[in-house]
Structures are given as C-alpha cells and as structure tokens.
Amino acid sequence: MRITLPDGSVREYAQPVTAGQVAADIGAGLAKAAIGAKVSGVLTDLHRPITADATLAIVTKPRQDKQGLSKGEVDPDALYLLRHSTAHVMAEAVCRLWPDAKLAYGPPVDSGFYYDIALETPISSDDFPRIEAEMKKIVEENRPFTRYELPPEEGMGRLKAEGNKYKIDNAQRAIAGGAKSLSWYATGQPNANWEDLCMGPHVPATGAIAAFKVTSVASSHWHGDVNSDRFQRLYGTAFFSQADLEQHQKLQEEAKQRDHRLIGTKLGLFTIDEQVGQGLILWKPRGGMLRTILEDFLRAKLIELDYSLVYTPNIGKIDLYKTSGHYPYYADSQFPPIKMRDSDDEYLLKPMNCPHHCKIYASDPHSYRDLPVRLAEFGTVYRFEQSGELSGLTRVRGFTQDDAHIFCTHEQVPGEFAATIQLVQFVFKTFGFNDVHIRLSLRDPSSDKYVGDPRNWERAESQLRQVLRDLGMSFTEAAGEAAFYGPKVDFIVRDVIGRKWQLGTVQLDYNLPERFKLEYVGQDNATHRPAMIHRAPFGSMERFTGILIEHYAGAFPLWISPEQFRVLPVSDKFNEYAMKVHAALKGADFRGRATVDLSNERVNAKIKVAQDDKVPYMLVVGGRDQEAGTVSVRDRVRGDLGAMPLAAFIEKAGREIASHGGEIVKV
RNA sequence: GCCACCUUAGCUCAGCGGUAGAGCGGUGCUUUCGUAAAGCACAGGUCGUGGGUUCAAGUCCCACAGGUGGCUCCA
Numbered sequence: 048m049r050i051t052l053p054d055g056s057v058r059e060y061a062q063p064v065t066a067g068q069v070a071a072d073i074g075a076g077l078a079k080a081a082i083g084a085k086v087s088g089v090l091t092d093l094h095r096p097i098t099a100d101a102t103l104a105i106v107t108k109p110r111q112d113k114q115g116l117s118k119g120e121v122d123p124d125a126l127y128l129l130r131h132s133t134a135h136v137m138a139e140a141v142c143r144l145w146p147d148a149k150l151a152y153g154p155p156v157d158s159g160f161y162y163d164i165a166l167e168t169p170i171s172s173d174d175f176p177r178i179e180a181e182m183k184k185i186v187e188e189n190r191p192f193t194r195y196e197l198p199p200e201e202g203m204g205r206l207k208a209e210g211n212k213y214k215i216d217n218a219q220r221a222i223a224g225g226a227k228s229l230s231w232y233a234t235g236q237p238n239a240n241w242e243d244l245c246m247g248p249h250v251p252a253t254g255a256i257a258a259f260k261v262t263s264v265a266s267s268h269w270h271g272d273v274n275s276d277r278f279q280r281l282y283g284t285a286f287f288s289q290a291d292l293e294q295h296q297k298l299q300e301e302a303k304q305r306d307h308r309l310i311g312t313k314l315g316l317f318t319i320d321e322q323v324g325q326g327l328i329l330w331k332p333r334g335g336m337l338r339t340i341l342e343d344f345l346r347a348k349l350i351e352l353d354y355s356l357v358y359t360p361n362i363g364k365i366d367l368y369k370t371s372g373h374y375p376y377y378a379d380s381q382f383p384p385i386k387m388r389d390s391d392d393e394y395l396l397k398p399m400n401c402p403h404h405c406k407i408y409a410s411d412p413h414s415y416r417d418l419p420v421r422l423a424e425f426g427t428v429y430r431f432e433q434s435g436e437l438s439g440l441t442r443v444r445g446f447t448q449d450d451a452h453i454f455c456t457h458e459q460v461p462g463e464f465a466a467t468i469q470l471v472q473f474v475f476k477t478f479g480f481n482d483v484h485i486r487l488s489l490r491d492p493s494s495d496k497y498v499g500d501p502r503n504w505e506r507a508e509s510q511l512r513q514v515l516r517d518l519g520m521s522f523t524e525a526a527g528e529a530a531f532y533g534p535k536v537d538f539i540v541r542d543v544i545g546r547k548w549q550l551g552t553v554q555l556d557y558n559l560p561e562r563f564k565l566e567y568v569g570q571d572n573a574t575h576r577p578a579m580i581h582r583a584p585f586g587s588m589e590r591f592t593g594i595l596i597e598h599y600a601g602a603f604p605l606w607i608s609p610e611q612f613r614v615l616p617v618s619d620k621f622n623e624y625a626m627k628v629h630a631a632l633k634g635a636d637f638r639g640r641a642t643v644d645l646s647n648e649r650v651n652a653k654i655k656v657a658q659d660d661k662v663p664y665m666l667v668v669g670g671r672d673q674e675a676g677t678v679s680v681r682d683r684v685r686g687d688l689g690a691m692p693l694a695a696f697i698e699k700a701g702r703e704i705a706s707h708g709g710e711i712v713k714v
Numbered sequence: 715g716c717c718a719c720c721u722u723a724g725c726u727c728a729g730c731g732g733u734a735g736a737g738c739g740g741u742g743c744u745u746u747c748g749u750a751a752a753g754c755a756c757a758g759g760u761c762g763u764g765g766g767u768u769c770a771a772g773u774c775c776c777a778c779a780g781g782u783g784g785c786u787c788c789a
Contacts, residue, residue, distance in 0.1 A: 169718065265784030266717030273716065273786050280784065312725075321762085321780050377789055399789060433715050433787060442788080530789055549788090618746040648751080655750045669748050679748070687749050
C-alpha cells in the first residue's frame, strides 16, 4: 500500500495501517498532536485502518503560544473534529441529566456545534452549569471515541429496539444514501459506555477537548418542518485551549458592542415604538440625516446614469397585484387588504414598487429609440413579516427600497444588467464593504413556485451567469433562491453576530412585462415586449443603514456622519467665537453639519461626550484660538491635531468630504 | 407563527413576598476651566398590560403585548 504524504513523499505498508501509526512512524511529536486524518481528501478518525493506496494528511491540534492561544489560524478540520466530539460529550451529559432525552442530530457549525434533542422538560440557561459540570467529568475521564459498525439489518434492528425514531430516520437516510453499514461511536468502550449512532469522525479521546461552553438553547424542528416534532437545539462551542475560548468570548462581547440596535439607541439614530407597531422604524433626526445623505448620494449617481426619478403612492388596488401576480401569491406575507366604505374595492399597502412602475411605463407609447427606460424611486413597501422574524433595522415590516426598474430590449439586457451590477459594486466599494458574497439565485426546476416560460428562465439564467463571468466576478449559484418571476444576483453581507443579510439585488424579469402587456415599437415597426430589470443597490434603506452602523461601529466617515463637527469652547467666555466657527462651518461650500457645545462643562467633559457621540472632528476653541483665528482640531481617532487657521481646517474637511474617505474605526 | 428567555426612571442595570434603588442622562446653582466625565442640589417610576394567589406582589401563578436568541419564512 502506498501512502502519499502532503510533501509528496511516499510510505509503503504491507498491511492495512492507521493514520495514527503513520504519524507515529513520522515522529513522536506528530503522533502526539494528531487528532484525525484526511485520507484521500476525506476527514476520518485517526484510528481507522487505511486499506488501499491513499493520500494522507494528519490533522493536528494547533500549537500554542505562551499565553495559551493557538498559533495562526486553527485548521478548520481540527475544529470540526473537536466540536463534533464535544457535541457527543454534551449529548451524553444531557442524557445523564434527563434520561428520557431523545437525540436527533448534532453537527458542528460555524462557531461551535449544536445537538437537537427531543425532551419534554425545557432546558434553560440555568441548566448550562450542570450540563457543563457533567461534560467536564466526561472530558476528564479521557475516554476514547470507539467506532464500530453493524450491517444495516442488524443495526436497524437495534435502533428499532431502542425506539428513537429520529435515529432510525437518520439510519434509513444513510442506507438510502448508499451506506453499506451503520456506525456507532462509543464514548469509551462499546456496551460499557454511552454510544451514539454517528458517521463520525471524532477526535481520539475526550481529553482532546480542552475548553468548551454550552452557549444557548433554542427551538428547532425535525427536518426543519414546523408541523413536525419540535426539538430543543442546544448550542455549544469548543476550543483547543482555554485561552482560545476566552478570546472567542471576548470577540463576541466586542461584536455585541457594534450591534446596530445598541448603537442606534445610543446615538439616537432610530427607535421602534410598540404603539406605532412592530417592525416599523421611526428615524430620529440623526438617523434621518444619515439616511438623507445616503439617498442624496445615490440619487446624484442615478441622475448621472440617466435614470428617471419617479414617485408612486403607498397603496394600490388589489387588482393591480392580481395582475402582477403578487397577490394572492404572497397573501400571507402582506398586510391585509384595506376595504372601502362605499364600494367593493380593496387596496393593499404596496408590497413592491414594480407594478406601479410598470403602469408608469405603460402610460406612454414607447419606441425602441426610447429604451432603456430607467424608473427609480425610493419606494416604501410593507410586508407582513412573521413576528418572530423581526429584528432591529435588518428585518422590518415597513421599509424603503432604493428601487428602480429598467425596461429595455432583450438585446440590451446584458449591457444593462452589467451596468447595474457595477452600480451595486460602486456603492459597496464606496462604503468599504469588502466581505460581500455574490450569489446567483436560480430557480429550483423541481418547484412549481416559479412563473413563466421555462425557456425564458433558461435564457435569463444563462444571461446572468455570462454577465457575471464577463465582469470577472466570483459568485456562487443557489438553486431555489430566485424570485418567483426571475433569477437574480444578490449581494450578501453578515451582521456582527454572523447572520447573513441580502443588501443589494439585481433581478431579471420577463414575467411582469408579459402580465402588464408592456410594449415598445421596434425598428421593424412591430410591437415587442421589453425585458425588465429590478435593482436595488442598498436593498432597503433600513437594512443597509443597520449594517452600515455595525460596519462602522457608529463611527461614520466624515462625509456621511450626521454630525461632522462639534465646536467646544473651553469656557463660556469663548462661546461667541465658538458660534462664529460654527457659523463658518455651516456656511462652507460643503455646508458642514456642525454643532456647538455651549454646556457649562469643562472641555474634558465636552470631549468625552463628543467622543461617545462619535463626532469625527472636535474643534476646541479658547483664548489662543480666538486671538489667532484658529481652531484646535481633535480627530476622533488620532486625537489632538493642534491648532490651525479656521480657513485651513475648512479646506481640509472639504477635501475629506469630497473624497468620500473614511476608515473603519475599532470600537 | 412556533420554542426558550427577558420587560423596574430617558439609557444601562440592582432589588426576587414586608413602605421603590444606583450610575449615566435631565434641570438649577457654584465653578470660567486648553484635549476622554468639576462640585452640590433637585426633578423623574401606578416596576410592560390585565387577571389571580396572599394579611401583604417588581418579587409567586395565568393570559396578553413588546423585546432577544433560534426554528420556519423572506416577492
């Protein structure tokens, strides 16, 4: 048998050998650090025999520095093994504490692992210390994870005898998926210790689990089906050192400080009032200023790109949405219709802007010479999101899309689509979003939720794919994520706690032009149906603002900061000069958003408050400044920049604003 | 919508059967001050809402509303 190692060297063995033995042959240090193996690319147990020629990479525990922190980036495979194994330990601890617990499924996830458990008794966070204490015992016993296999029939017999329908289901799925045997892992010895039906792989023994924590409990459903059995999903995480765990917890804490709901309250950006309604955002003056700046920025760009700005009402007759196909398709996720007093007419709060824009297009005859027609609007829409889904600014019931619809010939689609993609990228680049995932969302051919001619879909999907390729963009494809009327390209970012949100989107639609019978007269003097592109670079002003708050931790770059300058007189003897400076900033070409702090406080206190308010520039003024006509500039990040003539500061600030510059500031 | 947890002053939170607390913020006074919080005083709460248990309920129980974390959903 030839075992090829990552450095290309080959070791020959006459008999089946385990990765652990190979590791020992290479060196004692490697053997000691080894916790698993990648055999021909497949992650596996250290002690599973290798029976054929294979490539082999030993998965090792990370080395640690003097503080006990793992050096470099920890191998994701190593973390996978560790966390999968810790999930078993947690499950055993739960089974000890609640003997009637039935286990379902317990995989590693991004930052830890979970186990879905069917149990009548609710587990609460108060129980975590008890669970952790049991886990600690199991870890300290340093029991080996022992794998054994049973033939499918024998295995199923055993599972049926045990009567856990979830495990039976798991096993049936494994067999249906081609598994030739069922595998169990005993945490210790078979028949002597706790065991779980599991594909593996695992670390060699529980002692490898250096640091762990039960982090939260939530609810989940069998196969994700709300009508099916409910589980308690117990989340935890594990690391190779206590220091790693502590660092992880510290980072989590820091991330929470960036949460837009916290910062939004602190900085007075927005509020949500119970009496106004769930998921309905009240933009406070500072948030309103921020939004206005964002809208002005985009509006200027749209005018430059030959968009036409339109306005449409917040409601429309239900018939409009029957024509568009949105109703009753999404009846459940809309606010109920408004019934009229003196007729049978019903109106809907508009869930989308496109039908209105289609009607604007249809109100005039169009020649191919007019196309493309690009209708843009900051359009507010209402969607009845499930109450449990609402979250700050990121998931709301009323929001404003920076929406536009481009009506064009089929020949113009690739060009227009590419231009809109570039617009979205321009927006993201301006705000320094570098970690954006681009997803080509396609239909799921096996689903019946999609409308329109499959040939149109195929053409649309391949057009989009080609545009993305031509632009040299990296993207993933996701079947089943398309809108019901067409494929789309979505721009996805994560919030501080790792949740993914769609911001920008560009969608291709052959359906609505059909439904609204939109037309243009071609060069051939015949009528043709235009194609339609929906696009929203920000997506929703609410969500974009929420993510932006987290992105900058509330410390907005000068050009979008709701308050750019705060003048701080060192005592009220200099209030008059301070007000002059304030007026000069407001009167500058860029019409500075400036305030002056006339409170009866010492300058130290004024600085502290301005710093907390994340004001980019503080202008301290006292006697020296008054005499010399200067301002003493304090940068939010760099601190005191010293005195400079007021005119010089205004020039500097003007340049910074015009550049749309801004760095990401640490909390 | 489902499950768990949470809801006390504008904000952050303590109090967990026995007459409502702190810090910050607010107001007033004193201080007139040069780069991350001067001092003193005062105001501010039917403890989310509605029921119940109890001699007595922020405190225990139930329902509802809102929030948080998940699940499901997301045109």
